[in-house]
Amino acid sequence: MFNPLNMVAPYDGALEFLEKLPGYDSSLGVIEQLELAKQIQQSGKYYWQGIPFPNQDNWLVAAGDTVSGGIQVPVGSYITSIQVYNDYDANPAGFKLNLFDKGSKAYLYYGDYMLNLLAGSDMQLFAGSNESVGPSDPGMNSDIPFGPGYFQGPFIVTNPGIIGWELVNAGVSDAIMQVLMCLAVPINPVSIGQRRISRGS
Secondary structure, three states, rough: OOOOHHHOEEEEEEEEHOOHHHHHHOOOOOOOOOHHHHHHHHOOOOEEEEEEOOOOOOOOOOOOOOEEEEEEEOOOEEEEEEEEEEOOOOOOOOOEEEEOOOOOOEEEOOOOOEEEHHHOOEEEOOOEOOOEEEOOOOOOOOOOOOOEEEEEEEEEOOOOOEEEEEEOOOOOOHHHHHHEEEEEOOOHHHHOHHHHHHHOO
């Protein structure tokens, strides 16, 4: 039996789980969204880190309100994917997200906000209209892919290593909302610049 703890990167079999995700395996064109994750995995020079925001002290956002903050992130990290959670029973309109690198002044969404369902994969599954079957459901009742929303190209964190974020409740009711930002963090400073990660051709 294969033991993933014995895996030495880069290992070709390590990408098999990415290749066989149903949402990417069966949907025309979206296989490109795996290329960045595959290149990072194959390089063997990065480790995964997930950072959720906001925390439980301010994840309940009043209707029309904005919450914001900053996150310290290792310089040279790549933001590779986004996952979102929104309480659809309380807030079917969702929320808007803005992410930006304070060093380069670069915005993930070109200086604008993105609706949560377009920004990243949602942390819920739906069996039908307004019927949530929850993220623990194995997917037997839904054809909707469930997992991280991968980017086609890298968003690189520059000095001083601070990512600013803003969430805006787009609904008319108070609701819980949260984002999981997934990063590929350099194992050591030498990793930065040794291999340039770019969108595959």
